[in-house]
Amino acid sequence: MLKYLLLFVVIALAYAFVKTKARKLEKTRSNEDHSTPAVEDMARCAYCGIHFPLNEGVRSGGLVFCSNEHRKDHLKEKDKSSR
DSSP, rough: OOHHHHHHHHHHHHHHHHHHHHHHHHHHHHHHHHHOOOOOEEOTTTTTOOEEEEOOOEEEEEEEEEEEHHHHHHHHHHHHHHH
């Protein structure tokens, strides 16, 4: 009889352990699901008009460009128009 009682206690402890771990996992998953995504400021390229994250842009003369190539192209067009 003592053997069955001991077996019951071991099974009950194992069940409680698994249930506790499942609750903790569920709680961390629910916290991750409700978190808000990071918000980034967006900018518009002065040359091509595409929108991109501001921290990835290239600034020149008060304007923001999506790449260094577009900054150079804009400066070339500006020089052509001023001649």
